[in-house]
Amino acid sequence: LIFDSYYDDYRGVILYVRVMDGHINKNSQIKMMATSAQGIALEVGALTPGMTAGNSLEAGEIGYIVTNLRSTREAKVGDTDRKSVV
Numbered sequence: 001l002i003f004d005s006y007y008d009d010y011r012g013v014i015l016y017v018r019v020m021d022g023h024i025n026k027n028s029q030i031k032m033m034a035t036s037a038q039g040i041a042l043e044v045g046a047l048t049p050g051m052t053a054g055n056s057l058e059a060g061e062i063g064y065i066v067t068n069l070r071s072t073r074e075a076k077v078g079d080t081d082r083k084s085v086v
Contacts, residue, residue: 005072013069016047018062025056030067037074039067 004016017024024030028041043066045053057063069075 002075002077004077005075007072008066011066012042013067013072013075015065015067015075016062017057017065019057019059021059023056023058024065026054030065032075034076035074037069039069039074042066042068 001018001020002015003018005013007013024041024044026041026044029038030041031038043053044055044057044063045051046057046061046063051064054063057065067075
């Protein structure tokens with residue numbers, strides 16, 4: 001579940017998410033369900049007072065995903081994303 005997002009000039013679109021089920025690994029293919037935009041989770045990590053990079057986010061965790069999306073319009077707040085099975 002995406003609860004916030006913003007565009008960083010150096011890193012691209014950064015999503016703040018809560019993982020409801022399953023997990024999201026670094027370099028996973030992701031697809032936004034509302035916009036059908038596809039991307040890659042270039043970096044994932046936990047939201048501590050700062051951003052702490054890790055290898056994955058598990059169910060129940062709140063964290064961030066740095067994506068290769070070009071605009072925050074491709075990932076709407078309240079949208080869900082899905083790890084693509086490739």
